[in-house]
Amino acid sequence: QVQLEESGGGLVQAGGSLRLSCAASGRFFAGIGMGWFRQVSGKEREFVAGISWRGDSTYYSDSVKGRFAISRDNAKNMVYLQMNSLKPEDTAVYYCAGDPTQDYYSDDEYDYWGQGTQVTVSS
Secondary structure (H helix, E strand, C coil): CCEEEEECCEEEECCCCEEEEEEEECCCHHHCCEEEEEECCCCCCEEEEEECCCCCCEEECCCCCCCEEEEEECCCCEEEEEECCCCHHHCEEEEEEECCCCCCCCHHHCCEECCCEEEEEEC
């Protein structure tokens, strides 16, 4: 069992940066892949980024590629999402997710979810 808790959201101007953190508890964290998703009210949850359990493979949606970077520190049970060059369309609730069965891009594949953190980008 893995519990996830996001932090680091907030209000930022367009062009600015934020770093989201996801703290994980549970003995199996180091052995599972992780991902970040986001959701705007009334819309479906959208894949943002994913990272393999060793951190040697990363995955990004086309909308954030080149601007966002996912990383993890297994010694600290942490996953991060560095978000640069933020745009108003990045505004959403961001969720940390854990243990995708096979497909990092599909939210149906993940077993564990955090409660989410709000990111708001003003123009």
